[in-house]
Amino acid sequence: MSDTGPSVPLSVPVMGEHERDYVLDCIENGWVTSGDYIARFERAVATRVGSPFAISCASGTAAIHVALRLAGVGPGDEVLVPALTFIATVNPVAYLGAHPVFMDCDDYMNIDVEKVASFLSAECERTADGVIDRATGRRVAAVLPVHVFGSPCRMDELLRVAGEWDVPVVEDAAESLGSSWTAGPLAGRHTGTVGLLGALSFNGNKIITTGGGGMILTADEHLAQRALHLVTQAKADEIRYVHDEVGYNYRLSNVSAALGAAQMETLDARISAKAANHARYAERLAGIDGIELLGVPDGTQPNYWFYSALVDPAGFGMDREALMSSLAAKGIQTRPVWYLNHRQAPYANERAYRVERARWFWERVLNLPCTHTLAQHDIERICDAIESARV
Ligand SMILES: Cc1ncc(COP(=O)(O)O)c(C=O)c1O
Secondary structure, eight states, X not given: OOOOSOSBOSOOOOOOHHHHHHHHHHHHHTOSSSSHHHHHHHHHHHHHHTOSEEEEESOHHHHHHHHHHHTXXXXXXXXXXXXXXXXXXXXXXXXXXXXXXEEOBOTTSSBOHXXXXXXXXXXXXXXXXXXXXXXTTXXXXXXXXXXXXXXXXXXXXXXXXXXXXXXXXXXXXXXXXXXXXXXXXXXXXXXXXXXXXXXXXXXXXXXXXXXXXXXXXXSOHHHHHHXXXXXXXXXXETTTTEESSOOOBOOOOHHHHHHHHHHHTTHHHHHHHHHHHHHHHHHHHTTSTTEEEOOOOTTEEOOOOOEEEEEOHHHHSSOHHHHHHHHHHTTXXXXXXXXXXXXXXXXXXXXXXXXXXXXXXXXXXXXXXXXTTOOHHHHHHHHHHHHHHOO
16 A cells, blocks of 8 residues: 555554454454454443443444434434534434434534524424424424534533423434543433433544444333344344345444454543643643634543644634645644535535534634544644744
8 A cells, every 4th residue: 555645644543453363353253244243342332331232333324324213203304413513413314304403513512502492492382293393394303412523512401401392312422432421410421321322433533443333322222122123124034034114234244343342442541642632732732822722521521532723813823724734735634624514515405593603613623633642742743833834
């Protein structure tokens, strides 16, 4: 393979000896599709996050798709989703024939709980058929918050608001494996385990990876059984190929689960390294006018998955795009935050509710290299490069 990548990439997978050993074990024993690593990986994740049930699947997107279906989302429904998130949060809403309603974000880029509450009380009414959005006549079937870049949402308040309206909450915890709350009613609980269902991702850029993969979390045994049924083609009789509903080929392979089982052994070390690197970035960037590292919400212990620098063009003398180009010229890979979903081509005609703060972040966020193996001298070099880019 040619080596044409940046000298400091944004986020790369890191594999160790156990990853190789466990995958070789699958290959040597022929258990590449099904096998024992699946249950082992699921147990490791379930134990770590305190989820009674965990069902692995082919991707985080697949996990969200199945979780939304199990929460009761169907054709013609609405789901409240963040405008500021990866589009994979939103696409499963469309797969189900439902419509996203885009919500604004708070100071940590997570869904704005006050605006969710105000949308429900100002725009919706309770009827015998559920909560109806008066403007569209559609049923609000779920809220889908995202723990953006690993920082836990204000879930206790969101659960209270959604609970008042009897609207289920599905957590997109794709980016937040290992993140938890340390204060308030959810102290000691992990992201992805406090809604009706949660979804994790093990895509290559995540804190641990299976190459590609995801997991559905739930405390409800019936939903867990239904999730397993749906991700394995909804087999009513496995031997005779009888299927009782439309299912999916969404199961994670044993080879991928073998990678996951090995990666889980290093999760805590990864989080510690990422926390220390976040602190060092914050310290260095605090000395540069016009640049600030986004902090973490009070009362939470995030996994520090991504580091977001906020570039104030007036204070820094250069905008985010120019800084990104300047760093790229020095071999340092950075990325802006996602394009806002209510402006994405497939969703441009969907409803957006008072999206304001998300636009502010969209203009300023520059995500910095964050792989847990980042060396101290790399962080110093990146911060030096940011400092010297100023005009
Ligand atoms: C917030 C968010 N949601 C959903 C996904 C989808 O996960 P996957 O790529 O495993 O399908 C990702 C990551 O890719 C993500 O960052």
